[in-house]
Amino acid sequence: MAMYVIIKHVKNARTGKSLPVVVLGAENEILEFEDFASAEKMRVIFSSNSDSGHLYEVREVGSK
Numbered sequence: 001m002a003m004y005v006i007i008k009h010v011k012n013a014r015t016g017k018s019l020p021v022v023v024l025g026a027e028n029e030i031l032e033f034e035d036f037a038s039a040e041k042m043r044v045i046f047s048s049n050s051d052s053g054h055l056y057e058v059r060e061v062g063s064k
Contacts, residue, residue, distance in 0.1 A: 001062065003032045003060070006022075006033075007056065008020070008046070036058060
């Protein structure tokens, strides 16, 4: 079964390069979603609340 995670792209102010970081949950576990729609909904929330201009994307992990 496929799972979905959210990747946060953090831009280094000094170098200008983007570092992809897996978003963690409240207890420092990887925040996983069972379906794309739930992950996308959370991605939209993260994006709208980002005051630092970070970009977020949903990625599928695991096998189908």
